[in-house]
Amino acid sequence: xxxxxxxxxxxxxxxxxxxxxxxxxxxxxxxxxxxxxxxxxxxxxxxxxxxxxxxxxxxxxxxxxxxxxxxxxxxxxxxxxxxxxxxxxxxxxxxxxxxxxxxxxxxxxxxxxxxxxxxxxxxxxxxxxxxxxxxxxxxxxxxxxxxxxxxxxxxxxxxxxxxxxxxxxxxxxxxxxxxxxxxxxxxxxxxxxxxxxxxxxxxxxxxxxxxxxxxxxxxxxxxxxxxxxxxxxxxxxxxxxxxxxxxxxxxxxxxxxxxxxxxxxxxxxxxxxxxxxxxxxxxxxxxxxxxxxxxxxxxxxxxxxxxxxxxxxxxxxxxxxxxxxxxxxxxxxxxxxxxxxx
Amino acid sequence: xxxxxxxxxxxxxxxxxxxxxxxxxxxxxxxxxxxxxxxxxxxxxxxxxxxxxxxxxxxxxxxxxxxxxxxxxxxxxxxxxxxxxxxxxxxxxxxxxxxxxxxxxxxxxxxxxxxxxxxxxxxxxxxxxxxxxxxxxxxxxxxxxxxxxxxxxxxxxxxxxxxxxxxx
Numbered sequence: 001x002x003x004x005x006x007x008x009x010x011x012x013x014x015x016x017x018x019x020x021x022x023x024x025x026x027x028x029x030x031x032x033x034x035x036x037x038x039x040x041x042x043x044x045x046x047x048x049x050x051x052x053x054x055x056x057x058x059x060x061x062x063x064x065x066x067x068x069x070x071x072x073x074x075x076x077x078x079x080x081x082x083x084x085x086x087x088x089x090x091x092x093x094x095x096x097x098x099x100x101x102x103x104x105x106x107x108x109x110x111x112x113x114x115x116x117x118x119x120x121x122x123x124x125x126x127x128x129x130x131x132x133x134x135x136x137x138x139x140x141x142x143x144x145x146x147x148x149x150x151x152x153x154x155x156x157x158x159x160x161x162x163x164x165x166x167x168x169x170x171x172x173x174x175x176x177x178x179x180x181x182x183x184x185x186x187x188x189x190x191x192x193x194x195x196x197x198x199x200x201x202x203x204x205x206x207x208x209x210x211x212x213x214x215x216x217x218x219x220x221x222x223x224x225x226x227x228x229x230x231x232x233x234x235x236x237x238x239x240x241x242x243x244x245x246x247x248x249x250x251x252x253x254x255x256x257x258x259x260x261x262x263x264x265x266x267x268x269x270x271x272x273x274x275x276x277x278x279x280x281x282x283x284x285x286x287x288x289x290x291x292x293x294x295x296x297x298x299x300x301x302x303x304x305x306x307x308x309x310x311x312x313x314x315x316x317x318x319x320x321x322x323x324x325x326x327x328x329x330x331x332x333x334x335x336x337x338x339x340x341x342x
Numbered sequence: 343x344x345x346x347x348x349x350x351x352x353x354x355x356x357x358x359x360x361x362x363x364x365x366x367x368x369x370x371x372x373x374x375x376x377x378x379x380x381x382x383x384x385x386x387x388x389x390x391x392x393x394x395x396x397x398x399x400x401x402x403x404x405x406x407x408x409x410x411x412x413x414x415x416x417x418x419x420x421x422x423x424x425x426x427x428x429x430x431x432x433x434x435x436x437x438x439x440x441x442x443x444x445x446x447x448x449x450x451x452x453x454x455x456x457x458x459x460x461x462x463x464x465x466x467x468x469x470x471x472x473x474x475x476x477x478x479x480x481x482x483x484x485x486x487x488x489x490x491x492x493x494x495x496x497x498x499x500x501x502x503x504x505x506x507x508x509x510x
Contacts, residue, residue, distance in 0.1 A: 075371075075375075114394070115394070115470065116395055116398050116471060119395070119398045119399070119402065120398055123398045123401045123402045123406060125406075126401075126402050126405070126406025126407060126410075127405055127406050129406075129410055130378070130410070133413055133414075134375070137371065137413075137417050145417060149417060149418065152410055153414070156407065156410055156411070159406075176471060
């Protein structure tokens with residue numbers, strides 16, 4: 001019972017933190033974009049424009065809600081709901097920190113430790129494409145449909161390379177549980193040392209799965225107006241945009257967990273920290289890693305121009321996919337030579 | 343009834359209802375969406391039986407990949423109710439005969455089979471990835487490899503058919 005209450009609270013905390021981080025990621029993105037383009041960025045609402053996300057949120061809610069009369073009403077509403085749902089579902093398997101002790105009992109800062117954690121992540125990612133497809137089709141608009149088709153083609157193509165990149169990681173760690181993977185990295189080195197190519201492929205695919213620049217074909221403004229969310233307004237548009245930022249937060253967390261030691265940090269045992277203090281530092285370190293990758297996502301977006309669609313497909317199918325396969329073979333051969341296979 | 347029984351009946355209800363909707367709805371996109379719901383309900387059944395791996399792979403492969411391609415193609419064709427042409431009576435009769443034959447085959451198959459109920463042991467680990475891997479790569483290695491070769495052959499065939507001209 002105690003455990004159940006704690007887990008329920010943790011679900012709530014993870015949910016609220018995801019929303020909060022996503023809200024401030026929009027502010028962060030605008031500030032970073034402004035810095036890279038030698039502008040000031042939002043600075044009107046509150047000190048340094050810190051209340052800007054709240055102002056944006058209020059604006060989104062107050063705008064007129066339009067459902068096109070030729071659209072398919074229920075599917076039109078279902079689209080952003082699915083996008084938001086799948087964005088929030090992935091935070092469940094991520095270990096956010098070590099053990100937290102309250103009174104006599106201690107709890108893990110992870111909602112569930114599935115022994116198929118990585119597959120769960122891939123499963124949720126693979127269903128995330130429905131939000132975009134249904135929304136784009138239900139809008140009954142050529143631009144929306146084109147955006148949805150591009151998005152689904154892109155996401156299916158890069159999912160394959162992403163899955164194959166993870167196989168290399170699963171081979172070296174021998175487990176699919178995210179908690180186990182984090183523990184193994186504490187005992188040895190971070191997985192990036194064993195799987196540098198796998199990490200690179202995974203990272204590139206993460207950009208494509210998030211539909212972010214340089215792979216933001218589904219919504220590229222110059223060609224498709226707004227892509228799949230052309231017809232959306234008010235908070236339904238807000239949901240789509242918000243889901244993208246939540247996804248960015250979660251993918252950064254996944255990258256930090258899988259390849260950069262999760263919540264562990266170097267020389268952890270030498271610091272002499274114990275108990276809840278250690279857990280607190282671990283959570284902060286993990287968040288630091290996550291924020292670094294979120295910054296990286298934004299940095300790339302405002303630095304590299306957009307790919308062409310055929311270039312995107314070429315990169316996905318003819319470069320990343322063979323590279324991921326070679327990575328699997330190379331990992332196998334090295335493990336065989338090391339004698340770590342038995 | 344235990345909570346899992348309630349979940350079982352709920353999932354069964356959803357699965358059957360959405361499966362019927364696949365057949366009865368006129369709009370092709372609704373059909374596909376109903377089929378996706380059916381797959382999720384069946385994946386839920388796998389989870390209830392502690393077959394986590396099977397459940398998640400079911401979602402990944404069927405709901406996450408195959409149905410996305412289905413939806414993709416249907417959206418490209420943009421089938422509407424207005425486009426639906428009246429089919430020949432010949433097609434109607436042929437369809438009824440084909441479906442009737444399938445029904446007869448299935449009824450015959452079920453009548454012949456001796457259905458054995460195997461009681462599920464709680465916390466049985468047979469559906470876990472480790473156990474499944476051991477069985478798959480020891481006892482059933484040959485069928486597993488043959489199945490993978492079959493898939494490869496299908497893939498090569500699809501690529502061959504999609505090329506308009508093959509230069510030898």
